[in-house]
Amino acid sequence: MIRVLVVDDQTLVRQGILGLLDLTDDIEVVGEADDGMAALAAVDAHSPDVVLLDLRMPRHDGIWALAALHERSAGTPPPVLVLTTFDHDTLVLDAMRAGARGYLLKDVTLEQLTRAIRTLADGGTLISPSITDRLLRAVRRGRPPADGELPPVQQLTERELEVLRLVAEGYSNREIAQALFLAEGTVKNHVSTLLLKLGARDRTNAVLRALHENVLG
Known part of the structure; x- marks a missing residue:
């Protein structure tokens, strides 16, 4: 089983993701968190294989959590899949710089989400094609x-x-x-x-x- 931690400040969104992932045979949600600080504690408590992380959260946001995971980890931190409604150039690049291994928008299908989770758990990376196009446009502007x-x-x-x-x-x-x-x-x-x-x-x-x-x- 692939052990997943879901980090999102919206309870309804977390419950929706949990309900969808319950339909799979090889993915298990082992914990939830509603901000970056709670995410760090949940990683310590549950040792997930993959973290699903929202970016825009009150108090400690997703970028903060990404940086903190890499700074405080004695070994290799769990791979993080950003799952958000925001695809702004700067936000995408900031998340990648901070250590995210994947970036998807919340309009993905269950099949796309589970494929991304399995890819990260297996050591790969995954960025949705629309995000890749956005990255190309950003770097061509000199970022x-x-x-x-x-x-x-x-x-x-x-x-x-x-x-x-x-x-x-x-x-x-x-x-x-x-x-x-x-x-x-x-x-x-x-x-x-x-x-x-x-x-x-x-x-x-x-x-x-x-x-x-x-x-x-």
Whole structure:
């Protein structure tokens, strides 16, 4: 079972998500929270495999919670899937910079939501196509994908580009291996090389950097 924590300040929304996920056989909601501070306590209490996180909440919002999860985690924090009604450029980029591994709008279907949860639980990333388009428009206006100075991007091989395109589409290492007829260990090595060549700290940051540098064309 994939253990999920739902973080949203609206009780009706949380109950709706719980009701939908109850229809699945492999996903279990293990906790709820109504703001960022409560989310941190719930992560400690329930050790979820994936966190569904709203961004606009009173007191401590989703961006605060993302940053706090990464700053306070002794190991690797659980992957966070942002689930929100807001798709503003700045908000999307801020969430990705803060460590979100996925970004979906609340108008998604149950099938899209469960696929995203499974993708993140399996180590992948997932950003809805409409959000990807918005990111492309944002970076073309000159907004950087991450804070601070970035090292130059090194030349990628054709195979690395193939892997990167699938990473950008939200494929997990296992799915990439199946799509390209490679061993999963080989894919992991390619992803590690991509992070190094793109100067990225994780898969999401690598996709943002690739979009910013027009690596994907």
